[in-house]
Amino acid sequence: MQKLNWGMIGGGEGSQIGPAHRLGAGLDGAFDFVAGALDHRPEAGITYGQRMGLADRAYGSWQDMLAGETARPDRVDLVTVATPNATHFEITKAFLENGFNVLCEKPMTMTVEEGEEIVKLARSTGKICAVNYGYTGYSLVRHMRAMVARGDIGKVRLVKAEFAHGHHADAADADNPRVRWRYDPAQVGVSAQFADCGIHAMHMASFVCGQEVTRLSADTVSCIDVRVLEDDAMVNFRMDGGTVGRLWTSSIALGRQHGLTLQVFGETGGLRWAQEQPNQLYHMPLNGRLQVIERGEGNLSPEADRTSRVTVGHAEGMPLAFANIYSDLAEAIRAQKEGSPMDPAANLYPRAEDGLRSMAAVYAVAASGQQDGAWLDARPPMFR
Numbered sequence: 001m002q003k004l005n006w007g008m009i010g011g012g013e014g015s016q017i018g019p020a021h022r023l024g025a026g027l028d029g030a031f032d033f034v035a036g037a038l039d040h041r042p043e044a045g046i047t048y049g050q051r052m053g054l055a056d057r058a059y060g061s062w063q064d065m066l067a068g069e070t071a072r073p074d075r076v077d078l079v080t081v082a083t084p085n086a087t088h089f090e091i092t093k094a095f096l097e098n099g100f101n102v103l104c105e106k107p108m109t110m111t112v113e114e115g116e117e118i119v120k121l122a123r124s125t126g127k128i129c130a131v132n133y134g135y136t137g138y139s140l141v142r143h144m145r146a147m148v149a150r151g152d153i154g155k156v157r158l159v160k161a162e163f164a165h166g167h168h169a170d171a172a173d174a175d176n177p178r179v180r181w182r183y184d185p186a187q188v189g190v191s192a193q194f195a196d197c198g199i200h201a202m203h204m205a206s207f208v209c210g211q212e213v214t215r216l217s218a219d220t221v222s223c224i225d226v227r228v229l230e231d232d233a234m235v236n237f238r239m240d241g242g243t244v245g246r247l248w249t250s251s252i253a254l255g256r257q258h259g260l261t262l263q264v265f266g267e268t269g270g271l272r273w274a275q276e277q278p279n280q281l282y283h284m285p286l287n288g289r290l291q292v293i294e295r296g297e298g299n300l301s302p303e304a305d306r307t308s309r310v311t312v313g314h315a316e317g318m319p320l321a322f323a324n325i326y327s328d329l330a331e332a333i334r335a336q337k338e339g340s341p342m343d344p345a346a347n348l349y350p351r352a353e354d355g356l357r358s359m360a361a362v363y364a365v366a367a368s369g370q371q372d373g374a375w376l377d378a379r380p381p382m383f384r
């Protein structure tokens with residue numbers, strides 16, 4: 001099978017997430033980086049794109065890229081949307097409508113209604129619309145999911161998810177325009193920290209437990225009082241398989257760096273994994289001894305074996321987790337082109353439905369926070 005063509009919108013020079021996408025998409029040689037509208041400044045986007053080797057497929061805007069790629073017989077097989085949040089909906093919608101497969105950064109949209117529109121569009125066009133909950137690409141996160149699914153820790157009683165960092169803890173810096181916009185409702189919508197980081201943690205809890213969040217109660221606060229939106233939230237939730245969920249997200253937790261961690265407690269065992277030590281998974285069997293599962297050990301599970309790239313003891317990190325999302329997508333696009341079935345171990349990339357569920361949770365967290373922690377339905381209307 002020939003290589004697939006890949007393009008990116010956003011992710012320009014100096015952007016936070018662009019390099020991880022380029023590394024991830026390029027790792028397995030499945031995708032060639034052939035097109036991009038990489039910057040909100042047309043000239044800068046074209047210049048940078050040309051330096052990346054895109055030649056005449058370095059576009060000045062996503063609209064130019066849509067027109068240019070639509071007209072080509074060798075149009076991109078997948079386009080990644082790595083622009084700021086408020087642009088995700090219109091770009092993703094336009095590319096899906098024109099028959100492209102899309103990987104959209106999170107949050108997929110700004111509202112639940114937009115999210116529903118994207119889900120309906122992906123379903124009606126039959127195109128792939130993935131959402132980059134990239135941390136679910138880690139080999140040991142996939143293994144946790146496999147262990148839960150095969151019953152290694154029994155029925156899951158409780159899941160504890162955290163995504164708490166300290167990068168916006170400086171009150172003296174809160175008015176800095178580079179920080180302030182993140183807490184400005186006009187630019188980010190109804191939620192700041194939960195919509196930015198909390199949704200990763202909540203999605204990972206769902207992914208690993210194989211359950212969806214049904215209702216939640218949130219305590220949201222702005223620890224730095226000039227902020228309109230929350231910089232810290234504690235969210236209690238319930239899942240459709242009966243699991244109890246607890247989630248803490250924060251941007252004022254000084255001393256925490258990235259801070260994404262997941263703990264799953266079942267009737268016969270517990271699991272603990274942290275994004276900053278992604279090559280170890282801790283497993284405590286009931287009445288047993290604490291065990292360390294190392295990424296790269298043989299025969300863990302088909303899902304873990306498939307996503308482990310270097311031998312045990314060599315560190316793997318975040319761009320390789322993204323690479324696993326891209327490798328799932330390459331497999332999905334090939335299955336789509338050939339009309340063949342997909343390897344089930346690859347069929348794990350996060351979907352538009354996950355992006356929509358996150359958006360419903362964002363609105364429920366914001367509303368619950370305003371209602372003193374009232375328990376609210378966390379499901380999008382189309383999944384009730």
Ligand code: NAI
Pocket residue numbers: 009010011012013014015016017018037038039040041061062082083084085087105106107132133134135196
């Ligand atoms: P950034 O501000 O560092 O970079 C944004 C890039 O998009 C810049 O190169 C900018 O010029 C370009 N851009 C903006 N508007 C554009 C437009 N209309 N057309 C073309 N290019 C445009 O932002 P960052 O931190 O890289 O975030 C981008 C997205 O990625 C956000 O939605 C964010 O939530 C998400 N993100 C996801 C992460 C993950 O783990 N999945 C981690 C970090 C960010």
